[in-house]
Amino acid sequence: MNCPSCNQINENENLFCVSCGGHLSPVAAGASGSQAVPPTFGGVDDLPPTRFIPQSQTNQPIDSSDSVPTAFISTPVFNRSMPNFNPSTSYSGAQPVQKSSGKFVWIGALVFLLLIGGGIGAYFLINKQSASAEMLPDYLGLFFQNKDKNAVSEITKRDFPNAVSAKDELLKNESLPTVEAKPNLILYADGKDVPLNDLKLVQLDSIKDDGTLKQINFQPAPIDGKPEMKRLRIPDGLANGKYAFALFDGFLDEGKHKFWAFQVKNADKSDNGDLAKALTLSMKPQTSPTPAVARQPNIPAPPTVPPPSGASVVYCTSSNVVLRAGPSQSAAKIGNLYSGQRLYVLGYSDNYESFTSKTGKSFYSNYVRIQTDNGKNGWVYRAYTR
Numbered sequence: 001m002n003c004p005s006c007n008q009i010n011e012n013e014n015l016f017c018v019s020c021g022g023h024l025s026p027v028a029a030g031a032s033g034s035q036a037v038p039p040t041f042g043g044v045d046d047l048p049p050t051r052f053i054p055q056s057q058t059n060q061p062i063d064s065s066d067s068v069p070t071a072f073i074s075t076p077v078f079n080r081s082m083p084n085f086n087p088s089t090s091y092s093g094a095q096p097v098q099k100s101s102g103k104f105v106w107i108g109a110l111v112f113l114l115l116i117g118g119g120i121g122a123y124f125l126i127n128k129q130s131a132s133a134e135m136l137p138d139y140l141g142l143f144f145q146n147k148d149k150n151a152v153s154e155i156t157k158r159d160f161p162n163a164v165s166a167k168d169e170l171l172k173n174e175s176l177p178t179v180e181a182k183p184n185l186i187l188y189a190d191g192k193d194v195p196l197n198d199l200k201l202v203q204l205d206s207i208k209d210d211g212t213l214k215q216i217n218f219q220p221a222p223i224d225g226k227p228e229m230k231r232l233r234i235p236d237g238l239a240n241g242k243y244a245f246a247l248f249d250g251f252l253d254e255g256k257h258k259f260w261a262f263q264v265k266n267a268d269k270s271d272n273g274d275l276a277k278a279l280t281l282s283m284k285p286q287t288s289p290t291p292a293v294a295r296q297p298n299i300p301a302p303p304t305v306p307p308p309s310g311a312s313v314v315y316c317t318s319s320n321v322v323l324r325a326g327p328s329q330s331a332a333k334i335g336n337l338y339s340g341q342r343l344y345v346l347g348y349s350d351n352y353e354s355f356t357s358k359t360g361k362s363f364y365s366n367y368v369r370i371q372t373d374n375g376k377n378g379w380v381y382r383a384y385t386r
Contacts, residue, residue, distance in 0.1 A: 136229065137188045142245060142260045144177065145184035152186070153177060155245075155260045163252045163259075163281075167207040170261045171242055181239075181267035185232035186223070194247065196220050196230065198352055200364075203276055204242045204261065211252045211283045214276035216243075239269045248352070248364070251284040279354075282365045285314060285386045305375035311344040314368070314385040323378040327367035329353060334378050343370040343385065346377070355381060 001010055001024060008019035015024055134149045142155045155177055160166035170176065179185075187194065206214035216234065223229040232245075244261040307313075316337040323335040327349035337343070349367040356362045365383040 136223070136226065137186060140188050140190075140193075143186045143188065144179045144262070145186065147180065147184075149184060155262050158259050158261065160257045160259060161254060163207060163246070163248065163255070163257050164209055165253075166257065166259055167204050170204055170244065170259065173261070176242060176261050176263045178265050179262050181237040181264055181269075182234060183238075183262075183264075185218075185234075187220070187230045187232055188226075188228060190228060198247055200246050200248065200279070201232075201234075202244055202246050202279075203272065204244055206276065207252075209253075209283075211281045213279050213281070214272075215279045216272060216275050217277070236275055237269070238264045238267060239272045240264055240267045248281055252281040254284040278362055280361060280363045280383070282363075282383045305373060307344045307373075308346060308371055311346060311371070314343050314345055314370070316341040316343060316380070316384060317386050318384050321380060321384045323370075323376070323380055324367075325378060327351060327369070327379045329355065329381075331379065335376060337372075337380060337384075342373055343368075343380070344372075345369070346371055348382070349379070353381075355383070 001012055001014075002008065003010060003017035003020060003022060003024060005022040006017060006020040008017050010017055010024055016022065017024060135145065135152045137143045137152050137154070141157065143152050144155060145152050158166075160169075187196075187199075201216045201218050203214045203216065206212075216238070219233045219235065220230040221233055223231060242261065242263045244259040246260075247258040249256040249258075316339055319339045321337040322333050323337055324331040325334050326332070328351070346369040348369070352364060352366045354362065354364050363381070363383040365381060367379045368382045368385055369377070369379050370385075371377050
């Protein structure tokens, strides 16, 4: 018969083509005009041994000694009982794919947590480094920091004998250091050299010839680990203008005054409003003696007592001024002075105190030790003498 694939002529009993090896379909015996169905085998290994006979030898006797049995390569036979069986898919020889283990999910979660933890740790580390990077002064003085607190600059201290003249000079000085409206100020000083109770923050253009001026409250706060350093905070901020931290010693127009002056620019407000409080400091008495005010008729003439040798003379400027046993408002009262009373100066106190009169006027002054015409000694608030 002829091979349906290559049309090679084969013997009728052949199952495979001697040329191409393909299946042959011989006519079944006794069945006229019908095709025989090739036998079905469970696999290639079930086929009977077959020899291929070349065309040139079809009419020659076969010598079995020269025959070589045909070798067949077995392939797996699939059936429906096998796992992952799919009759529409050709076999590729690959093993079934196993589902991935859940350990990869845990590994991913662990990596994620490590990343989050590392980020949080880095955040706190950076913040800690930023906080520890604050620049602080390394010598005594008054300083201000920049916004990031990583640089510090000094506000120079200047001494003036006259605070009124100091005001005029500093207002003309355009080279004063410029700070923020809410500056980061640091005072590095011994409490004895710069006592905080006596330090005043004054608005320079408010200092007047009559001893009045305006001061602004500030809040000192300690710095951890630096007992001699204090932050000077101004919570409500400052308006544009020129200012000075000042220590007043003596009369406003004659003394030993210390000024740390600076200026504020680009602030949100142009004036300090109610933040600026009125303050009055004593002025130096006039060089010419002030005429004594006529004594009230009901006051007896003082006894004749020699004045202290070399003592200067001042006069009381108000009635019912308290004469005290010591230079303090808490000292015992030992008498009263009247307006125009002559007083002999024996000395001055080192301490200054603030005082508000019954009329609401504020003063900041030290005390003067005096002797009256009748020989009585005591201390009187210096702001009430001239």
